[in-house]
Amino acid sequence: MLEELKAETGAVFLVELLRQKGIVTDAVAKQVYAYAMVWACGHISEGMYAIAGGQKTRKAYSQLAAIQLGYFIEHGAITFDPAAPAANGKDAGSLVIHFDKMAATADGLMGIVGGIKARGDVKGAEELIRKYVDADTIVPHKLISERFLRFPKASFVYAVKTSK
Numbered sequence: 001m002l003e004e005l006k007a008e009t010g011a012v013f014l015v016e017l018l019r020q021k022g023i024v025t026d027a028v029a030k031q032v033y034a035y036a037m038v039w040a041c042g043h044i045s046e047g048m049y050a051i052a053g054g055q056k057t058r059k060a061y062s063q064l065a066a067i068q069l070g071y072f073i074e075h076g077a078i079t080f081d082p083a084a085p086a087a088n089g090k091d092a093g094s095l096v097i098h099f100d101k102m103a104a105t106a107d108g109l110m111g112i113v114g115g116i117k118a119r120g121d122v123k124g125a126e127e128l129i130r131k132y133v134d135a136d137t138i139v140p141h142k143l144i145s146e147r148f149l150r151f152p153k154a155s156f157v158y159a160v161k162t163s164k
Helices: 002-020 026-044 060-074 099-119 122-133 141-148
Strands: 049-052 055-058 078-085 092-097
Touching (some): 002 099, 060 078, 060 099
Antiparallel strands (some): 049 055, 078 092
16 A cells, blocks of 8 residues: 555656646646545545455555545645535535645655655554544545435446457
């Protein structure tokens, strides 16, 4: 899970570097940040653990997504207001991305994750899991699941045929 957390956080971290070099525009950077958070919510909606062979197993992408979203919420790059009206006008509870804080927050998370990986810091990794994965005081796990699971994802079935 930590290897994937490093990779996914690195992708968000690199957006600002690409923006500063003029490779992506401000508008594209905002789209990437928004997409990354929607991606995270999609994985969070699937739950943090699975049962395989009678054993509780970690869902790596769900857990890294909860850590990312939780860190962004805790550090003000994203705010969650449980009373704010959702875009559909019916539900309460909204996440708001503060694009001006995304780059610095991604930089902070990258430093933490990179440091945990470099030091083999098991306690540091366990703290991230305790705070963002196994608790719902920062990340609104249930609300995200309920909203995302209203609309099942498309699934594509295809075949590859070779010509004779």
